Amino acid sequence: MLHRGIRVVHAALLAFSAILAFLFVRGLDEDGVLGNSAMVDVLDSDGSTSAPHVVQAVESFAARHGVGVAREVPDLKNPDTVRHLYLAPGGTGTRTAKWLDHGYPAFSENFTTRVHPLADVGQLDPRGTYYVFGPAGAADALRLEFTHLGMTVEVSHPLSARGLIDRYKNDSLFRSFYVVALAALTMTGASVLLNARAYGVLRMQGMSFTGILLRDLRRLAVFWPLSAAVVAAAVLTFLGLYNGLAWLGLFAAVAAVLAVLLAAVVLAAHAAALALTFKVGVLPALKGELPSRAASLSVYLVRVPALLLALSIATNATLASRDVLTREDNRDAYHAVGDAVSIRLSGAFAMHMDQLDQHVGPWLRRADARGEVIVAGRRDLQMSAPGEHLPSGEILVVNDTYLARQPMVDPAGRRYASQAGSATAADARAVRLLIPDTLASDTPAITKAAEAIIDPDLTGRVPMKVSATRGGQRVFGYNTGEYSYRSGHDAAEDRSMVRDPVVIVVPNGSRFLTDDAYTAIATQAGVVFPDPADVTAGIRAEHLQDYVNSMSPVGEKTALDLRKALTELRVQIFNLVIAAMVLLIAAVGVCLIYARKNAQSIFAQHVSGWRYVASHRFLLAVEVAIAVIFATRVPFQAWQQRQHLRQLAAAGEPATFEPTRLTALDLGVISGLVVFELAAVLLALAYFHRRIVKEGATGT
Incomplete structure (x- = not known):
């Protein structure tokens, strides 16, 4: 008989292939x-x-x-x-x-x-x-x-094999496939090894390796059609209700490819594990003995990559969870904007930005002068002042309308007032530069950088008034920052709330922002219209249909981003659970092989009065060393990153990456994963030890 675990693996790989195919094809349909x-x-x-x-x-x-x-x-x-x-x-x-x-x-x-x-x-x-x-x-x-x-x-x-590989090679779905394959490999190997006695009986009856393998494959050939029929019926029912069986052929092809790849991994593991059982004689095999050296090496070849993968998945899961929590915390700020929209400019003019500047820029300036828009452009602080040894941070380029809606206070707690609607002409008022008091020592460098942003040719035409803001303030940026470049940040990271930004306040519709500056900020989703009717009216009046291809509801987009973040978190949690299962199976496998090889010596040491730790000191030392190495791996990498960033700061260069931020959640998940892995080994070892003692070295 096939071991039950082998049948479970083959049924599961069909189900996982269908699930992964659904997520994959759904993502393709939403992307194009x-x-x-x-x-x-x-x-x-x-x-x-x-x-x-x-x-x-x-x-x-x-x-x-x-x-x-x-x-x-x-x-x-x-x-x-x-x-x-x-x-x-x-x-x-x-x-x-x-x-x-x-x-x-x-x-x-x-x-x-x-x-x-x-x-x-x-x-x-x-x-x-x-x-x-x-x-x-x-x-x-x-x-x-x-x-x-x-x-x-x-x-x-985009739908060719090369195009799909390039697009999905770093996607969480690819990681899901990898971790499922690793789990299937591990469980198959463990099931074959647990069936070692049954294979020993078949060997005693004269069956060869090829004969036993073909026997198992024939039994799988009977099991597969039944499992496939059950999975197919469930899939057809679900897809019929979900989308009326749209693109069923494409879905079936993707699911079949995934199933074939997973089946190839499983069958290779089955054959390899079966070959290991042939490394011992027939009589030892009848007692369940295994080739400890080769089997242990095989298990560790799975465990070490599984631990590395699990740590990586755990890090991604905590990042995804923090992202979800951040987006949920920011929802109130987005709800407050009501029906506000940002505009999206046509990419067809990427090679002719001057045309966008000529048509879109003047329209945005006039809308700004009428108070119809909120300007919230974003720049990286370090990139704006190279060589000045500034800390990481952002510069916001805003208008008076922004300042009227988003409160900012000086060190004494007094709010900076908007000058929108002032009797003084916009061009006659100064540009205000608001610098957090925590950056007071860097005021000359920041002022120089701000002047270069507003007046790239440094003509001295821009009057600028420098003031201080109270440190520790968080202001709303009207978008997640995904369209703006900031060194060291993931584009998917939600940076809607900006802490201690440098703020450049430009009078509404003034000459200080050029036409190309308006269009550049618009490409960052940084020009927001509180009333969508102003956009549609402007497109019609200015004949901008070729240049403005859509407007994105600010609140609706953040809800969609939150939904995507939740989907990503669910996938990462799924991956983490499967990775933990791999670690559990591998831990039991290590102890099983060790116990079957050393059963007699373990029993002899027990009756001789040896302590438990002394009997298993080598295995325990190896497992504790593995646990310590993997528990300190991520903190050590974070320390290395901080050292590299200090070197960049000393050289006056901007950060090229965002350092790993280890929170209590990160440390808790990593520690929990390592403790889980070590506890699985200790519990399995204790179980086999008690069994050996109880049965008196007659086998486990």
């Missing part, structure tokens, strides 16, 4: 349109062809080649949850033929895709993203078509 063979990015145009002519050319291309071509455009009001596909279906035989009538078959319920005829986007600048649905070579043909129209084009294949 499924089913495409390539993505064509039109980066630039020489202006020789009108937008309507480009649409006609794409429709003609799709019909001639029998492929679907769709342009993706974000929704103006909800770009984080809604996208628009303007489609040339290319004929009745294409994948996209029914999308115009029946809609896009969305896999994820978290994202909405609305399909329109390509002709509906005929007046919009043709630069942007186009999906190709058809043979891979069709993308190259479309690239040539665009080139003939005077456009600069780049082709990519």
Whole structure:
């Protein structure tokens, strides 16, 4: 009979393959349109062809080649949850033929895709993203078509194997696959070793290694169809209710690939563990003995990577939990902004930022002068003053409207007042530079950096008044900081609340902020309109449809970010639980192998009066050493990082990374993981010791 653990592993790998495939395909659908063979990015145009002519050319291309071509455009009001596909279906035989009538078959319920005829986007600048649905070579043909129209084009294949690897190699789902594979390998090896006596009986009956392995595989061949049928029925029921079985073929293909990869790992572990049982003679095998040296080495080859992986996962889990807590704490600040929106500028003008500056910059300045916007630009303090040995921090470039909504006080506790609506013209008032009193000694360097930000050419045209703020203040930045560059910070980190920032207060609509400064701050989601109607009215009045492609509700976006953070935390907790299970199985395996090899000597030492610790001093010393090394690994790395940052600060260079911040939660999780691993070994060893003593060295 197959060991029960082996059957459990094979059933579990089918279930895990389905779960991971669902999360993977759902993520793909939310990141882009499924089913495409390539993505064509039109980066630039020489202006020789009108937008309507480009649409006609794409429709003609799709019909001639029998492929679907769709342009993706974000929704103006909800770009984080809604996208628009303007489609040339290319004929009745294409994948996209029914999308115009029946809609896009969305896999994820978290994202909405609305399909329109390509002709509906005929007046919009043709630069942007186009999906190709058809043979891979069709993308190259479309690239040539665009080139003939005077456009600069780049082709990519986001759903190719290479594209997916590049995108997901550092993703938590990849880590989930790795930890599940490690768990399956560990449990399979342990199950085979626990079945050593049964394999010894088969060997005594004359069966060879190949014969026993084929026997196990035949029994698995009977077990697999039943397990697969149960999993398939559960999956079909769930997907039928979730998305009406959309993209079932893609989901099945991904699940099958994952299942095959996991099955290959499991079968290799099965064969390797079975080969280990053949390292001892038939008679010792009948007593359950194992080749202790080879088996112990194999187990430690699993345990050490598992410990490293578990520590890494534990660190990621604490980071994810802190991120969730931070986002939840910041929700009140976002609720206070009401219906406020930030704007997103079209990436089609990345090669022509001067056009954005000419069209968007003046509009934003006029809106600022009317008090319609909150300006909250962000700069890194160290990067703004290289060589000045400044501490890490941020510079906020704000307007008077920001100061009216976000309180800041001086060292005496008096609030700085907004000068919006002052009778004095904006250009006649000074720019105010507010520096925390904790940075008073760095005032000259900070002042110089602020002058360079507002007046890059250092013409001396900007009057600046320096004042102090009370240290320890936290101010709201109106976004998480993900669009702004700050050295050493993860883009996904929520930095909505900024502690002790240097604040540059520029009068509303003054000449001190240039047009390109307004557009640069807007690309950081740092220009916020409290009333969304001002955005839609401005786009219509200023004819900015080509330049402003969407507006993002500030409060809604943070809710979506919190949902993503919660999903990430759940995945990390899942990974941590599976990693802990691997450590538990490996710990029991070490003690099992040790006990079966040394049963007689353990019993003899016990009846001779040896103490428990003396009998197992070598194994205990090894396990305690492993526990100490792994308990101190993360704190030691944090110490090394701090030393490196001190060296950078001494050289006047900005920090290139954010040091690991060890909180009580981090230390608690790491300590708990190490204690759990060591306790598993100690408990398993105590169990086997008592069993040996009780049975009198007749075997475990």
